[in-house]
Amino acid sequence: MLLDHLQAKLDAIRAQDLTRFTRIAETGTAPHQTVRGADGVARELTMFCSNDYLGLAAHPAVTAALVEGAQVYGGGSGASPLVSGHSRAHHEVEALLGRWFEPHIPEAKAIGFCTGYMANLAVVTALGDADAEIISEALNHASLIDGTRLAKARVSRYAHCDVEDLRAQLGASSARIKLIVTDAVFSMDGDIAPLPALLQAAEDFDAWLIVDDAHGLGVLGETGVGTLEHFRLRSERLILVGTLGKAAGLAGAFVVAHRTVTDYLLQAARNYIFSTASPPAVEHALLTSLDLIRGEVGAQRRAALRALQARLRAGIGALLERHPTLTWTLADSQTPIQPLIVGGNAEVMALAAALEREGLRVPGIRPPTVPKGEARLRITLCATHSEADVDRLLAALEACA
Numbered sequence: 355m356l357l358d359h360l361q362a363k364l365d366a367i368r369a370q371d372l373t374r375f376t377r378i379a380e381t382g383t384a385p386h387q388t389v390r391g392a393d394g395v396a397r398e399l400t401m402f403c404s405n406d407y408l409g410l411a412a413h414p415a416v417t418a419a420l421v422e423g424a425q426v427y428g429g430g431s432g433a434s435p436l437v438s439g440h441s442r443a444h445h446e447v448e449a450l451l452g453r454w455f456e457p458h459i460p461e462a463k464a465i466g467f468c469t470g471y472m473a474n475l476a477v478v479t480a481l482g483d484a485d486a487e488i489i490s491e492a493l494n495h496a497s498l499i500d501g502t503r504l505a506k507a508r509v510s511r512y513a514h515c516d517v518e519d520l521r522a523q524l525g526a527s528s529a530r531i532k533l534i535v536t537d538a539v540f541s542m543d544g545d546i547a548p549l550p551a552l553l554q555a556a557e558d559f560d561a562w563l564i565v566d567d568a569h570g571l572g573v574l575g576e577t578g579v580g581t582l583e584h585f586r587l588r589s590e591r592l593i594l595v596g597t598l599g600k601a602a603g604l605a606g607a608f609v610v611a612h613r614t615v616t617d618y619l620l621q622a623a624r625n626y627i628f629s630t631a632s633p634p635a636v637e638h639a640l641l642t643s644l645d646l647i648r649g650e651v652g653a654q655r656r657a658a659l660r661a662l663q664a665r666l667r668a669g670i671g672a673l674l675e676r677h678p679t680l681t682w683t684l685a686d687s688q689t690p691i692q693p694l695i696v697g698g699n700a701e702v703m704a705l706a707a708a709l710e711r712e713g714l715r716v717p718g719i720r721p722p723t724v725p726k727g728e729a730r731l732r733i734t735l736c737a738t739h740s741e742a743d744v745d746r747l748l749a750a751l752e753a754c755a
Contacts, residue, residue, distance in 0.1 A: 371699035372720055383411040383603075385739045389715065399715040400743050402733045407573050407690045408647065408655045409738030410603030416643050420604075423638030431631035435466075436620075439631030443638040448608065450644055451596070455610045458582040460590045463613035465620060466606060468632045470568050470597035471497040473607040475504065476623035477564060477595060478535060481615075482507035487529035489520060489561075491536040493543065498535055498566060507533070514540075517551040524559035532561035538581035539569035542724050542732065544687030546570070549585050556591045564593045572601025573690060578647040578656060602643045606632045655737035659690055662735045662744055666692055669748040677755045690735040693719075694751075695728055702729040705754055712750045 367373055378390040383406050390396040410416055423443065431439035444466055451464035467473035478501030482488050486507035490498065492514045502509045508529065512520040524532060534556055536547045549565065556563040567580045575583025578601070582594060593611040598604055609619060619626060646652055670684045670692075685693040696702040699720045706718035709731075720729045733747070 371703055384409075385736055385743055387715075391710075397713070399710065399713055400746060402714065402716045402735070402739075402747060404734060404736055405569070405600040406603055406736055407569075407601040407659060407734070408578075408603065408652060409736050410572075410601070410643050410646060412738075413603065413643075413646065413651075415646065416603055416639055419642035420635055420639040423635030426638065427634035429635070430633050433631065434627060434629060435631045436627060441631075441634035441637065443634045443641070444631060447606075447637050447640050447644070450641065451608055451610055454579050454644075454648075455582070455594065458579070458588050459592050459594070459611060460588070461613045462610055463616045464608045464610040465616045465623075465626065466608045466632065466637070467626060468606060468629055470566070470595065470599070470607040471500075472625045472629065473595045473597075473609050474498050474566055475501045476619060476625035477593060477609050478502055478533070479505045479624070480619055480622040481531075481562065481564070481593075482509075482533055483531075485529065486531035486533055487527045488533045488535055489523050489527070491515075491547070493540050494535060494537055495541055495566060495568070498537070502535065507531075515545070515548055517548055517555060520552065521555050521559070524555060524561060527559075532559060533564055534561050535564045536566070537569075538565050538567040539574070539689050539691065541569055541691065542719060542730070543685050543693060544569075544689045544691030545685070546574075546581065546584075546688060549581060549587060553587055553589055553591065557589070561591070562593055563589075563591050564595070566595045568595070568597035568600060568607075569689065569691060571596045571598075572647045572652065573656065573659065578652045598640055598643075602640060602647065604640055604643055605636050606640065658737040659735060662737075662739055662741070663688075663690060663692065665741060665744050666733070666735065666748070669744070670694065670751065673748065673752055673755060676752075680755055685730075692733040692735065694731040694733060696730055697727060699729050702731060706731060708754050709747075709750050712753075714747055714750055716747070 375392050380388040387401050388398050433439040448464040452462050455462040474497035482505030484506045488502050488507045488509045490502050490511050492511050570581035572578045574581050590612045596608050598606040683695040702718040709716050716731045719732045
């Protein structure tokens, strides 16, 4: 009976063209990767689906640092940070990130987490206590949404990038503590939150502004510090979550804020207190990755990304002009996330399958990840893609149009 109940749910998912399945990557993260599909066949694909925006996952210096870290520290950390898992490498990564953000957050201090999901759950639940009200962006990442569900605070939502809606809700709130919670770069649309206006609202209504910069770190800002640098913001009201498994090319995450905030998280964030610390070898390698982001390599790769984004957007724009009956829409994005909105679930999966037959892996994204009727190809670019890679994708889309 229990299995029948679950099978009925699986059948309903399949009927809506919403079934998900895993592929097996036989080689490391790179623009060209050997992947074994659901049919069991391994083939080399050009990948337009990775969040390794700067291509650092395969950078030789990062690989060498990871090996060196394993030689120094071994494998796992062995325990939670407060027991014995907080290594010299963890300490140095946190100190480095604190220095990165000092221009944007007074008395900045960072605290590390195993994943961005864990970091978002930690900060929202620890600060969102019974005295608080959380006002959350409508298109926030699932980890922020789950954090609001677990928090003891009252929760409301404001419309996507609608500052006036946010201000109205802040003005109506009687909570002693107010938390504005938003993504910086929205992972399914690629657009950037209006952080200057959100910070002004936080100032006007005495609120914290919690920002998840998972997709901005390394990509935005003159030196890759992310969205706070991009907008040149500075305030002790800012609480930033950063992910180290995307542009940094490795794994892990952090929260950086005024040291009073992160000192409190160390005492109150259950995801930090009760979870085994990340492997110290990874933290050791992050020191190299973070230096690359701020150095000449990072600057060159951010410039390459911008050029590839412009090439892709110009090509898709021209394609849509040549085929005016197409219902596809290219989202307005200034980031490596370039969504091509197709509409129906079956249609987007058929398009993704056609591209894969041509050797291109571009995932179809369907509800509930995106709104019903807005299924899309989530095209992501990496600095290590070539112009020929982008042109090949454009030619394949033209053939499918």
